[in-house]
Structure formats: C-alpha cells, structure tokens
Amino acid sequence: MNLLHLCLILLAYLCHVWGYSYLMISHSAAKSHFYVGQALAKGLVAAGHEVTVISTFPQNNPLKNYVDVSTPNTFAAMAVHKNNILDIAKIPVFFRLPALHGMGLSLTQSLLEEHSVQSLLSQNRTFDAVICEVFMNEAHFGFAEHFNAPLITFSTLGASPWTTDLVGSPSPPSYVPHFLLQFGDHMNFFERAHNLLFILYQGAYEQYVYLPKQEQLYKKYFPNNKQNFYDMRKNTALVLLNNHVSLGFPRPYAPNMIEVGGMHINRKCQQLPLDIEDFINGAQHGVIYFSLGSYIKSSSLPLEMREALVETLRNLKQRVLWKFEEPNLPGKPDNVFISDWFPQDDILAHEKVILFITHGGLLSTTESIYHGKPVLGIPFFGDQFMNMARAQQSGYGLTLRFTELTAETFKNSINKLLSDPSYTQKVHDMSVRFRDQHETPLERAVYWVEHVTRQKGARYLRSASQDLNFIQYYNLDVLIMIVGGLGFVIFTFIYLLMALIKVITKKIGGKPKKAKRN
Structure with a gap:
C-alpha cells in the first residue's frame, strides 16, 4: 500500500467523521415556513456538512455545500388553496380540518411529481440522514428508507398530533389544547369537553380518511420501500419543534422531541434599507x-x-x-x-x-x-x-x-x-x-441532528409506546379484565350471600307446625 493510497483512505475517513451529507425536504410554499428549514440547513453547512434541500425557494446566491433541488410547481398547487383561506377562516373549526388536510395532500403530491425530485430519486445517492418538514406530508417520510437513512423531522408549528404521534409524546387533552383551537392550558369544563371531542374527531378523520390517502401516495412514489406506511411513521428518530417552553405552555415530550424555537431568528441585526x-x-x-x-x-x-x-x-x-x-x-x-x-x-x-x-x-x-x-x-x-x-x-x-x-x-x-x-x-x-438559554436554538438543533446521525438513528431514544396499539396504550384490556373480574367477584359474593341468608332463614324459622284438631 503506497503513500497516496494511505492519504486517500485518511481523507475519506476524515470526511466521514467531520462531514455528513443530509437531504432536507421543505415542502411548504410559504416562505415563512421555509425560513425555519433554511436556518437549520445553513447551520449544518456552517458545521461542515453538505445539505441537499428540496424546496420552492432556491438560493439567490449559491452557497458552498448547500445544494438546491427546486420545486416550482408547488406554488401553483398552493395558489389554489390560498385563494380560499379567507373563506375557510369564517367557517367553524370542525369544518376547517378537511380543507386543511386537502391542501396537505395536494402539496405532498405536487412535490413528489416534480421532475427534479424524480431525478433525485433515480440517482444512486446516499445520505447520512433525511430531514423532513412535518406539515401534512407523511408520504414524504418515504425518502428516508429510499436512501437508507434515519428520519429526522422538524415542525414550524411546534407540537401537534402530526408530530407527537411520530415519537409517542403524550398529549393529555385535559391541559394540552389542540393547536387549531383557541384555548390555553387552563380550560374550563366546556373547553375541555370541546378539546377532547375535537381531538377524537381529528384522530378518527386522520385514521380513516386522511392517512389512507397519504399511504396511497407513499406506495405510488416509493414502491420499493419495505416498511409499512404506519410503521414507517413510528420509526422517526428525532423531532425538532419550533417552540420553547417560555413561549407557550409546559407539556410532556418524548426524549427525542427537542424544542428549538427561534432558530431562524437573526441574532445579529442587519442594517435596514x-x-x-x-x-x-x-x-x-x-x-x-x-x-x-x-x-x-x-x-x-x-x-x-x-x-x-x-x-x-x-x-x-x-x-x-x-x-x-x-x-x-x-x-x-x-x-x-x-x-x-x-x-x-x-x-x-x-x-x-x-x-x-x-x-x-x-x-x-x-x-x-x-x-x-x-x-x-x-x-x-x-x-x-x-x-x-x-x-x-x-x-x-x-x-x-x-x-x-x-x-x-x-x-x-x-x-x-x-x-x-x-x-x-x-x-x-x-x-x-x-x-436565557445556555445555547442558541440553532446550536441545539445542529447538535441533535449530528447526535442522531452519529448514533445511526439513536434507537435508544425510541419510546416503547410506539409498539403498543390504542387498547394496550391506555390499558383498556387490563381495565376490562379488572372491571370484569371485580364484577364476577361481586356477583359471586352477592349470590353466595343470598344463598346463605336463605339457608339461615330456613333454619331459624323451621317448618310451620300443623294445628291439632279437637
């Protein structure tokens, strides 16, 4: 083995240790949402990594190790829905949900249909992790298995059922309001009832109407993926949330759900025009x-x-x-x-x-x-x-x-x-x-992305709740067994007690004597 060969091996090793390759999918046609993903992408580039970004907003000034995959057709898909937002704002929240998810399905499909995206999928590329925005686009999570990489997600909206379901974070409806409702964490009886009913409604709608449509897109555009669509969602390695406890309400999180709210904020102000x-x-x-x-x-x-x-x-x-x-x-x-x-x-x-x-x-x-x-x-x-x-x-x-x-x-x-x-x-x-944080939100986000990459998906962070179905998660089978067992014991006790009372009554009273004839 000559010196040149050793140098090449050393260079390859150093590149693997010090620089990772990431694929980021930022599918929203709203530039404000894109700014969050862009901040993370630039933070990773600054840390020495290469990031390929699928989005509708390519960089005006090319940045080294920041590779754009442009999806301009997403604008057209979004334009149809933007024209209806003012009308949707006037209708009750129960009727907004189908419109919201309809928009998500449209944006999901438009990105997957893009020629640039199909070209990327056809290439023999490798990535160390796939970072995907969460915004009603579950079919996009298929990029992770396609490139044989851990799935990392980020949410511009903070915690929601779209993100908590990915890692099994509990969301007690008694004090965690649904993100579409105008409630705080201190709800009265009627607000808690409204919150619970809406969460049940949303869960049923997603399970039986919305997610099956995302599953169809997943199967169509990732036909070679082996993972079941629903299992794939639950194998998310990390969720980054655009939130911070000082901005909202305290609530429980799984260990692989990290708050990085404000990572898009520029800490050094620029000169105004x-x-x-x-x-x-x-x-x-x-x-x-x-x-x-x-x-x-x-x-x-x-x-x-x-x-x-x-x-x-x-x-x-x-x-x-x-x-x-x-x-x-x-x-x-x-x-x-x-x-x-x-x-x-x-x-x-x-x-x-x-x-x-x-x-x-x-x-x-x-x-x-x-x-x-x-x-x-x-x-x-x-x-x-x-x-x-x-x-x-x-x-x-x-x-x-x-x-x-x-x-x-x-x-x-x-x-x-x-x-x-x-x-x-x-x-x-x-x-x-x-x-008052010991690190900036962007530094925290970059660290956790690197950590999950180094640990090959950090499987140890995954909650066991992801392997339980609805009945097991809420111990309904155990409760039914306990209630049934208690019912049997109580019934048996009452039955035996009544039988005992009957026996005692007979012994105490005895048989009535017949009257003697004169």
Missing part, C-alpha cells in the same frame, strides 16, 4: 409594524375591511409600516409606508417599533417575544388561533377575530395595547426568559 430606516427614525411617537404573513395578502382583504384599516391607521399619531402587496394603496395616509416585503426580524429589533399587528403565525409571535414587542393578532389559519390565545393568556397581546374586524374594533384594540404599559412589560419579561 435607507428609506425604511429614515421613515422609522422620523417617527416622534413610535412605529407600528403591520404584516399578515406570507399566506394572506393585505391587498386581498375585502374592500370594506381595507377601508376600515386605512381609516384607522390614518388617525394614529404613530407611523405604520404595512406589508401591502400592491404598488398603490388607494387613499394611503401620509403616516403609512407600504411595501410587498420588509426585513421583519430587523424591523422588530428597532427600538422605535412599539407594536406588531400580525396574523399570529408562530414564527412572527416568536420574533415579537424575542424582540420584546406586544402584538395585536388577527388569526386566519391553522395554529394562529392558538398562538394568539397564548399571547392573550400570557398578557402580551390581544386577539381580534377576522369576522369582527371593523374600524372601531381595530382602533380600540390598538389604543388598548398602546395605552396599557403592562403588555409591553409582559413581553419584555418573556423576552428575558426566552433569551
């Missing part, structure tokens, strides 16, 4: 930042609602940065600056920004807490309702229902938040708690 910087610095009474996120366009709101918003903002003494997607806003007040994009993180970090009007997405509420800004939430979709319920219960925000939004309710909510210093104080206290 000059026009935005000048607008903010010229505000004598502070600035309000107004954005409804990437799913909802302010320009798509009903005309009467937009007019109510404009009229309210016109009469404020504060200046307003409004994410408005059209170049012109009819009747735009002088104190309002519109743009179809703002560097949200850096704007919220500015000391003159005093209020955030938001749709209530978890990324936005996390950024508001980190930067210490109270929020006025107008939720439309998904977990936004629960996020704002948390904000209101925690005392750093108010919720204004979309169906109740008028010039008067909008003005009253803004005035209440600006005039009561307790909201700012509460969010400041939460910011201090949130920042």
Whole structure:
C-alpha cells in the first residue's frame, strides 16, 4: 500500500467523521415556513456538512455545500388553496380540518411529481440522514428508507398530533389544547369537553380518511420501500419543534422531541434599507409594524375591511409600516409606508417599533417575544388561533377575530395595547426568559441532528409506546379484565350471600307446625 493510497483512505475517513451529507425536504410554499428549514440547513453547512434541500425557494446566491433541488410547481398547487383561506377562516373549526388536510395532500403530491425530485430519486445517492418538514406530508417520510437513512423531522408549528404521534409524546387533552383551537392550558369544563371531542374527531378523520390517502401516495412514489406506511411513521428518530417552553405552555415530550424555537431568528441585526430606516427614525411617537404573513395578502382583504384599516391607521399619531402587496394603496395616509416585503426580524429589533399587528403565525409571535414587542393578532389559519390565545393568556397581546374586524374594533384594540404599559412589560419579561438559554436554538438543533446521525438513528431514544396499539396504550384490556373480574367477584359474593341468608332463614324459622284438631 503506497503513500497516496494511505492519504486517500485518511481523507475519506476524515470526511466521514467531520462531514455528513443530509437531504432536507421543505415542502411548504410559504416562505415563512421555509425560513425555519433554511436556518437549520445553513447551520449544518456552517458545521461542515453538505445539505441537499428540496424546496420552492432556491438560493439567490449559491452557497458552498448547500445544494438546491427546486420545486416550482408547488406554488401553483398552493395558489389554489390560498385563494380560499379567507373563506375557510369564517367557517367553524370542525369544518376547517378537511380543507386543511386537502391542501396537505395536494402539496405532498405536487412535490413528489416534480421532475427534479424524480431525478433525485433515480440517482444512486446516499445520505447520512433525511430531514423532513412535518406539515401534512407523511408520504414524504418515504425518502428516508429510499436512501437508507434515519428520519429526522422538524415542525414550524411546534407540537401537534402530526408530530407527537411520530415519537409517542403524550398529549393529555385535559391541559394540552389542540393547536387549531383557541384555548390555553387552563380550560374550563366546556373547553375541555370541546378539546377532547375535537381531538377524537381529528384522530378518527386522520385514521380513516386522511392517512389512507397519504399511504396511497407513499406506495405510488416509493414502491420499493419495505416498511409499512404506519410503521414507517413510528420509526422517526428525532423531532425538532419550533417552540420553547417560555413561549407557550409546559407539556410532556418524548426524549427525542427537542424544542428549538427561534432558530431562524437573526441574532445579529442587519442594517435596514435607507428609506425604511429614515421613515422609522422620523417617527416622534413610535412605529407600528403591520404584516399578515406570507399566506394572506393585505391587498386581498375585502374592500370594506381595507377601508376600515386605512381609516384607522390614518388617525394614529404613530407611523405604520404595512406589508401591502400592491404598488398603490388607494387613499394611503401620509403616516403609512407600504411595501410587498420588509426585513421583519430587523424591523422588530428597532427600538422605535412599539407594536406588531400580525396574523399570529408562530414564527412572527416568536420574533415579537424575542424582540420584546406586544402584538395585536388577527388569526386566519391553522395554529394562529392558538398562538394568539397564548399571547392573550400570557398578557402580551390581544386577539381580534377576522369576522369582527371593523374600524372601531381595530382602533380600540390598538389604543388598548398602546395605552396599557403592562403588555409591553409582559413581553419584555418573556423576552428575558426566552433569551436565557445556555445555547442558541440553532446550536441545539445542529447538535441533535449530528447526535442522531452519529448514533445511526439513536434507537435508544425510541419510546416503547410506539409498539403498543390504542387498547394496550391506555390499558383498556387490563381495565376490562379488572372491571370484569371485580364484577364476577361481586356477583359471586352477592349470590353466595343470598344463598346463605336463605339457608339461615330456613333454619331459624323451621317448618310451620300443623294445628291439632279437637
């Protein structure tokens, strides 16, 4: 064996030890969701690994060891559903679930059909782990077995049945509200009943309607996978949650479910564009930042609602940065600056920004807490309702229902938040708690991904609950046996007691004597 051969072996060894290769699937067509996966991907690249990212948002400036697999058709699939979000927001939550899962199935299929994805699947590639976003896309988990790699998932929404079921985290409905409901962790009797019924409804709908459709996609696009679809889901090695206990409610987690909320937040603020910087610095009474996120366009709101918003903002003494997607806003007040994009993180970090009007997405509420800004939430979709319920219960925000939004309710909510210093104080206290961590969320996420990779899936973290069915998990068979046994014992005891009483009665009374004839 010559020196060159030894050097090549050493180089290969060092590459294996110091650099892993990951495949990441970020299938959501919402850029806010993508930012979470992108942060993790860039963190892994910075740690010396190579990441291949399947997404609808390829990098504008190529980054070494960050390989894009673009899926532009997902935009078209999402556009169909985005047009219906405002209508869905008006219907009861029980009827939103089918629409939500219908969107998930559509996005799942559109990504798998992409030519770029099919090309990747046909290649003889290897990855050390597959990292997959969890957002109603269970068929995508098949990438892991296809590439013979452990499955790691991340959730932009925090904990939900979509994630807890993967690793067996308990979710007691008595104090863990469903993420689609507007409840806190202290629920009264009727809220607990509502929560329980909705969880049962969602579980039945997913088991018998939704998951079988995901299973069909799994079998179609991963025909050579050996794992059963349902077993495959339960073999998830790690779940990363975009949450932190200081942001929400304490709840139980399995050991392979890790909170990394805020890993997308930029710890070093960037210089704001000059026009935005000048607008903010010229505000004598502070600035309000107004954005409804990437799913909802302010320009798509009903005309009467937009007019109510404009009229309210016109009469404020504060200046307003409004994410408005059209170049012109009819009747735009002088104190309002519109743009179809703002560097949200850096704007919220500015000391003159005093209020955030938001749709209530978890990324936005996390950024508001980190930067210490109270929020006025107008939720439309998904977990936004629960996020704002948390904000209101925690005392750093108010919720204004979309169906109740008028010039008067909008003005009253803004005035209440600006005039009561307790909201700012509460969010400041939460910011201090949130920042008080021994490592950054991104550092924690990178460590756990590397740990699971080094430990070949870290099977030791897997909960035994994943091997139990519903009856076994809740000990229903044991309870039935105990109740049945107790019933038998009680029945036998009563039967014997009655028999004993009958015998004793006969012995004490004896047979009645016949009367003598005279």
